[in-house]
Amino acid sequence: MTFTGNGCAGRVVVITGGGTGIGAAVAERYAAEGAHVVVVGRRREPLEHVASSVGGRVIVADAADTAAARDAVAQVLARFGRLDVLVANAGGHGFAPVGETDDAAWDQALRANLTTAFVMARECLPALVESKGQIVIVSSLAGLFAGPSVAGYTVGKHALIGLTRTLARDYGKAGVRVNAVCPGWVQTPMADEEMDEFAEQAGLASREDGYAAVTADVPLGRPAAPAEIASIVRFLGSGESSYVTGAVLVADGGAHIVDVPTLAFDHAGM
Template sequence: MRFSGKTAFITGGGTGIGAAVARRMASEGANVVLMGRRREPLEAVAKDTGGLIVEGDAADAASVRAALEKVHDRFGPVDILLANAGGHGVGPTISMSDETWALATRLNLDTAFVTARECLPDLIARKGSIVVVASIAGLFAGPQAAGYVTMKHACIGLGKSLARDYGRQGVRTNIVCPGWVSTAMADEQMGVIVAKHKLTSVDEAYRLVTKDVPLGRPATPEEVSNVICFVASDEAAMMNGSILTVDGGACVVDLPTLAFVD
């Protein structure tokens, strides 16, 4: 019961990693707050967790403030922020529209910045914890994904700044960088691989994109949630500004040596 009596504010809480974290934290005593733009998936997670649904746009300050008013009325101040909301920003720079760039910024970076800013008074008062969900795309550059890659790099910078600026006030901030995770969003990307390589299934596509990953498979949302819940808990009391990869070892692979592998 690591989170007994604590309130966790989770953006992107209706699906994937956010939903897995909500279920895990609730099972360990947390009051769970689920923020997202689509009510139906939030309701499914709330049914499992007894969580509070605050429907809205995490990149919009007014929406976040209204959400926090509901949180304070129901549970009190926020102890943990999981800045998990994100989205795509695919395409090469030469053909990326201003609208696509702006959307990548809003979905990936603005959501983390706005929710952190609005939750900070609570987190300072409670000596709380922030976990920013970035990606290994924040450490490396995937092909034709300039918006996503740039904003995930920026999410890491935001997490470092929060750790530097608010650590003395008792707020810990850490960044988790997943690789491929078997979620609905990733399944959409696997559909592209299926079509491109004339494969027969999404599972076959996952095997292809992880063939050079040492563990040879994508993570499950629950495996990523295990790491997030650890760094958000008091067990990780000395971790601040850490960048944790949850990628099956993808980031240790030396690309120029792949030609030596059968």
């Protein structure tokens, strides 16, 4: 059975890191269009909260563990008989410079940000080849540029773009499309924690002031809502993007187009 058409009704969508933030928003978006949503992650409580709100299913599993990922895919196929979209969204860890990153922290960062996507993609590929499905990999603006003191995270997110391109090249002839999304600041629980810490260190009054500060030089002047990123993921993981593969779609409010050396002119009112 091969899916045809551009809509999402009836499609089977697996979302890693589906319990919070962007993953939860992606689950909500697909479910609203009638897709069968399966959220995968290591923490049962947030997964169940998302699944109960969207009518989806929960699989508690470490996406970086081969046996767990293989079992998750087997559960999906046993329940639905097919798999149409993998959204590789799991990530986190790696928030230190190289000189302060020990071997354990390095391994943890790459496992969370890269291995999760690699292992799940590998285990989903046979089913995706059969359905001529899609993989959407959620990278980050950190996959294109380097922020301060985020070595493991930055390297992992950069590597996701390489993974996207090699998957797209190798499996395009089999009908599988693979694309990446690189969000900038998004108001997720993880970003909220960062903003709380940043606001305290910078002497700002609130989390909102923190977001305002980090987006002050972004053309759109604000962070994204998770639903805005979910809309992009849904586009790439649907028939509406039927001739797009190997692409890296940046969703950062325009941050990447800013010429940093000219910011001084703006700040001087010129």
